[in-house]
Amino acid sequence: MDNSTEQLKVPRAPVIGPGHTFATITDKISSIVLTRPLSNGWFLGFGIAFLLMNMMLFAIGYLFVRGTGIWGVTIPIGWGFAIVNFVWWIGIGHAGTLISAILMLLRQSWRNSINRFAEAMTLFAVSCAGVFPLIHVGRPWLAYWLFPYPNSMGVWPQFRSPLVWDVFAVSTYATISALFWFIGLVPDLATLRDRSENRVAKMIYGMLALGWRGSARHWARYETAYLLLAGLATPLVLSVHTVVSFDFAVGIVPGWHTTIFPPYFVAGAIYSGFAMVLMLAIPIRKIYGLEDFITDRHLQNSAKVMLATGLIVAYGYIIELFMGWYSGNRYEAFTMWNRMHGPYAFYYWMLWVCNIFVPQVLWIRKLRTSPLWLFLISGVVLVGMWLERFIIVVVSLHRDFLTSSWGMYYPTRWDWMTYIGTIGMFLAAIFLFVRILPMISIFEMRTLLPEAEVKHK
Template sequence: MSQEKYDFAHEDVGIHTTPAVIEPGHTFGTVTDKISSIVLRKRTPLVWWIGLGLSFMLVQVLMGTITHLVFTGIGIWGNNQPVGWSFDIINFVWWIGIGHAGTLISAILLLLRQSWRTSINRFAEAMTLFAVACAGLFPLLHTGRPWLAYWLFPYPNTMGIQPQFRSPLMWDVFAVSTYATISALFWYTGLLPDLATLRDRARSRFGRIVYGMASLGWRGSARHWARYETAYLLLAGLSTPLVLSVHTIVSFDFAIGIIPGWHATIFPPYFVAGAIYAGFAMVLTLVIPLRKFYGLEDFITERHLRNSAKVMLATGLIVAYGYMMETWTAWYSANTYEEFMMRNRFFGPYALFYWALIVCNVIVPQFLWVRRVRHSNLALFAIAMFVNVGFLRFLPVISIFEMRTMVPGAQVKEEA
């Protein structure tokens, strides 16, 4: 709405005409009116209520399962020794990864001056916030007694004990809570002028009061804008290394351990690329229906979809390289347990899932090389769905189920 300058014109008319970031014929006024009318004027459509109803029912399933989990114990997730984390870490890593695409769109594309980001960044940031909230659930429940989760923070207590900062679990606590805080601040800072716009457009007294309070009295002063712009840019500059560090630290949860298949230096870059990959798939999953239902085709144009598809293809290739490296390292290490782990993954009881993962995450996205596929919204949506299902990419996590005899103690016994 009021965040940045848009490039209205078809600036880059090349041999292939690149679709504009915003369709022609729009002025600042019409853009503002169109978008604020979605919030302020339109009646909430029936479909929205149906969607909310369905989601609400799923939330009830979540409540039911959490109740079962808390009363029974985290063993129902398959946690035991040596599988300290199982179902929960898959979900945790997947959700955190989804969030990363939001930060990438907001921060990194801002620093790279990619003006096409402007149409989709706010909802991508909102996606980040919800994704981080979902991610946070899993380590919380993993503690088994979530009502004592505050023990993870260092605070003066009568027990006289403190958390262990040499453990990746503590790094996670700090990484994820910092990430959630900074994402919320970044989102709200970006939203501030938009809330002021809504305040000025709102017709109802209630709307004016609520948006007025939320916009903190923002009035678009040039003196304020100068500080605002600097602060926003610096936040973007801070978020960029932050997002990389968060998934690196998440991958440390695996890599710092000594379990075969987890103890690998490729994990940080492999995880970060995987996060952006899955995140962009989620962006496409959300944006393709969103622009259709809300009639936002003029603002979220073909260009956004195609650019997202290209980012997905590029990061997908990095992830594919990660899979290859894992296999190669297992062979090159000449370590019996690493080799067994890989063979087990290829041909063991979970082989079906592994090959499904390769199809979803490596083979299907290769169709994105074809221009016609990138130009078809339906095909893009389908491929994004495949990549979403590809959260099986965390199958490596659970394929070590089959290796319960591989605790370090057991290894020593066999070698002896």
């Protein structure tokens, strides 16, 4: 081995703490599910999240009784919170797929300890996202009309519409994410089946494990299928937010009709997703003592991804401004001027602060490696990314071509209850997940150990 590679290896923090074996990894991760008692803190956290979720259900129940008039949406702002929150949630989900699929294809084995809960996060975030378009269609009991199925009305969806593309993109994404997550869980469910003392738990894990026994032939097909799924999920995840951005970019509304949207939406999605990964990983690794598995190197790598995608987002904002001027289109120019000086100008500048200025402190190594700072900055980024979608949806719509059709958007308490309620639903699902399923992939962690090395030197 030459000196240069030797030097490269030294300063890197390990992806797994020293002194672990196959057995200790298995015990440590499975004991969180199998033997650790439920703490008061867990009950408190889950209870609050569960209450918030019920608030959402109440708000949706009232919506079904009264209709979308209880929301702040009016003409010209017909999209409001429902679409803002939809785009925000689905973007958050993207980091999970990036970690599990793209980083796997790039052979970034440090991902092995965070991919499981990042994928769970994806699934729950997509579920939260899915709530909004469904309740926004006005007659949610007819939402299945969006799918092409032979019907007695003799009509079909309109395939030139980005909204129909979105139905296909999001439902495919939800399906593939669920399959990817479940298939990744199967070998670990077998571990839980074999280690569980409780008869009922043993039976449930046993059924979910599908009879997995770790045969070499099974593993070979499993690895192939997993790799192929990663290869399929990679273009899929890029397509999902691209299609979401088409919902806007294919329209002619100033502030929407731009070709920068697909890449800038995808980068923004990954940006907010990594912020959510950090906001979940930092408390979880502290509470469950998983610092050996989710190490400082994971936090630092995630921070670097945030920094990089944040800069792509900054480029998007700058190009939007530049094109507003360079296009020579007075409506485009006015849209940009209105963002900076109009009634929602405060939110536009807060967007710059949250998404562009504050995260630049991640250039400082000390802050990048401090869990507390990362947690706070991630919170700021999540707020910023929500503001971005608010600016795109509401601020573009409220001032369009004709002054006679200008308006303002004021979200009602029902809008807020639904939005905050989905955060409760997301957290409730995370609380259940960490105690029911192994939150770190046990079998993939085993492959990282030195004792797993079998290549003949």
